[in-house]
Amino acid sequence: MNIKKTFSPFFLLVAFSALFFFLLTSGYGIGTEDSAELAGGARLLTMVHAPGYPLYLIVGRLASALSEIPGKGLVYLSVFSATLTVIFLFLFLRTEYSESAAAVASFTLLFCQGFCESAVQVEVYAISSLLIISLLGILFRFGAGTEQPKKLSSFFGFALGLTLAHHMGILILLPVIFLYLFFISKEKKSVCWLDIFLFALPGISFYFVLMILSTRQNLPVIGWPPIKDFSELINVASGASFKKLLFAVPIEKAIANMLLFPLQILSWFPLAGIILSAIGIVISLRKNLKFSLLLLAVIIITIIHASNYKVLDPEAFLLPAALPAAWFAAPGFQFLIDKAKLTAKAQAVLVIAFFIIAFSGRIFSGGIMTSAMNSLPIDVSRVVLNSHASDSEPALIWADWRYYPTLRYFQIVEGLGGNATIELDTTSKTPGVSWREGRTYAMSPSFELGEKYALIMENMQWRVADKFIFDSEPRYRVSSDTALLNLGGIDILKVEYPDTIRVGSAFDVEISFTRNNKAASDTILGEVVIMFNKSPRISVPFAPWLWHFKPSSLAQDRIYLEKVQALIPSAHKSQLDIINPSITLRLETSDSKVWSGIGELKVKK
Structure with missing residues (x-):
């Protein structure tokens, strides 16, 4: 191996930039929902929701030992997986394009918002991206026909087995993947089907680990019960319990999703990356039709799947589409530098400029270090x-x-x-x-x-x-200039909180309010938003107020006192210069949510 060529300046720039950026923006530890379940599953080697994620549980158990902070080791696992994804993209692309083009495509993925979010939290998506980019890279080498078919087939089978052991979601892409391999095999006879099958078996066998873990006595249960028999294993591994959510979206909603989701994917990328990818699609279709169609098929299938999946966050299932979208940036950049006949130094300047602009965009958009403090x-x-x-x-x-x-x-x-x-x-x-x-x-x-x-x-x-007790006695006369904030038919008169707030501990926020003559009939919900240096950082979701009655039931000549609580995360251990709570109000009914505005309160004490 040529060490100097492998660890070239562009390679080192891509690798260390990815690692530095993901560590800089990495989350503090476990979050809510699936994040906590996965952290518990890995820490305790117990069952999690379908499809079970056996590979993640085993690797995650090792990663959990990296930090005493709950889930931080799994955050490092996501960081490491996402960094390898960016590096692998670079290595695969530089076999066909210049290193500058491969670096630009890698940075396009690095600063993709959806990909970045998966890289800094306790979730399965970063490993999924690593495995999918590995499959795409090997398929790319199949098309080139310059390497030993048996070797490539073995690598592909092993990577496919690991991908299946991690998440069965890859099944929706297998038809187009094997169709591509079929055409490549007919043209170049470079596919060893038996080797693919045999080398996929070790990965798939990881699912039997779930049955072994389930046999333990007194197995701790977070949310998903142990597997009792082989039929339950098949049910979990296939994600059968979630299949009812597929194509359960109303047709008009699904169509709207299919129109909006491509725009959302585009919004994740730096503008220059979008332009280069658009150019790259045209160039790739001319020079490498089969592989280009495969990449486009991955994007289209991913969008259709996410559009028809009835879950609260279908956008999370769009991530596989970001990988081929970033891939296309390489041929786009290659086309431009070939047209302009740029020197190596000029190419390096463009790559560095691309990185600086994209990185600056993340800073100005507030995407730096916010996760680390949560x-x-x-x-x-x-x-x-x-x-x-x-x-x-x-x-x-x-x-x-x-x-x-x-x-x-x-x-x-x-x-x-x-x-x-x-x-x-x-x-x-x-x-x-x-x-x-x-x-x-x-x-x-x-x-x-x-x-x-x-x-x-x-x-x-x-x-x-059984009974809510609140202060409804008027303590002072209400005048038009008394209110600090008026939203949704409620006048906020006063907000009080302790002079000393202990980071990591709950503190009371008392809100005095009255109804005005424009009070809405809907229940009003609010949130306490912690402001640091006049910038909102933490929105406390545990302070919805006025659950107890509708605004129309409030007397207009009474002042009411509502007591809620807020909490400044313990990650903010340094002294805080300014703490200004603001109240974000929204009107919410059972079938609609309409934000009525945001107001910053000057606290009266």
Whole structure:
């Protein structure tokens, strides 16, 4: 191996830029929803939601040892996987194009917003990107026909097996992948089908690890039960429980998604990268038709799949389309430098300029270091569970999927909240067999719960009570110039919070308000937004207020006091210069959400 050629200046620039950027923007640790479930699954080697992610659990168990911060080791795993994805893209492309063109395409992917987000959190998408780019790169080499067919087939089979062991989502791309291999085989006889099959088996066998793990006694369960038999393994591995969500989107919504999602993918990339990719598509179709059609097919299939998948975040399933989109930037840049006959130095200047402009764009858009300071899920979970220690009265906590896995993680791993029963939130169980009078709490109360019961915020959770007690006595006369903020028919008169706020601990925010004569009939929800140096950094989702009544039910001659709580994440350990809370109000009904505006409050004390 030629060390000097392999570790060229462009290679080192791409590799260290990717590693530096992802480490700079990496998350603090575990988040909410799937992030916490995956962290718990890897830490405890227990089941997670379908398709089970056996490869992630095993590799993640090793990565969990890299840091004592919950989930930070898995963040490093995402960073490392995303960095390798960028490096692999460069290495594959430089076999066909100049190193400058390969570097530009790599930077196009590096600064792709969707890809960056997957690279800095506890999730499976960064490893998925690494495995998919490996498959595409090997398929690219198949088309070149310059390497030993048996060697390429073995590598492809092994990579395919690992991809399947990580996520069965690759199945939607297999028809076009094997169609491409079929045409390549007919033309160049460079595909060894038996080798592909044999080398894929070790990867697929990872799924049997799930059955082995499920045989352990007293297996901790975060949200998904152990596998009992082979039929359940097939059900989990195939993601059968989620298949009902596919093509469950109304046709008009699916069509709208298919029109909007391509624009969303484009919005992820730097403008120069979009232009180069557009040029690259045209050039590639002329010079390498089969592989170009494969890349375009990956983009189209990914968009159709995400558009018809009925989940809360279908955009997350668009990520595979970003990889071929970035790939096309290489032939686009190559075409331009060949036309202009640029020297090596001029090409290097353009590459560096591309990097600086794209990196600056991320800085000015606020995409630097915000994730690293977000320890809110960790802090909130600990505050909640510490209020239900083993020596406290038994309690029931209702949490939706946003915080259910996070609470379960800290209850099992750190032993917090020993006297709390945590259930996946559903109003159908209200009051239900688990109901505990005066000791039932909700993390994200529903409208139905707010209409039936009073909700009182304690330790970053809402206590479900029979009667809500609030201050409704007028303490001073209301005048037109008294209100600090008027939104949605409610005048905010006063906001108070402690002079001393301890980072990582909940603090009370008292909001005095009154109804004006334009009060809406919809329930109003609000959020406490923590402002650092006049810039919003942390939006506290646990402070929706006025659950208890509709604005129309409020007397116009009364001043009401609502007590909510906020929390500054413990990652902000340095002294804070300015803490100005602002209130973000929104009108929300059961079928619509309309933001009514944002107002910064000058606190009256």
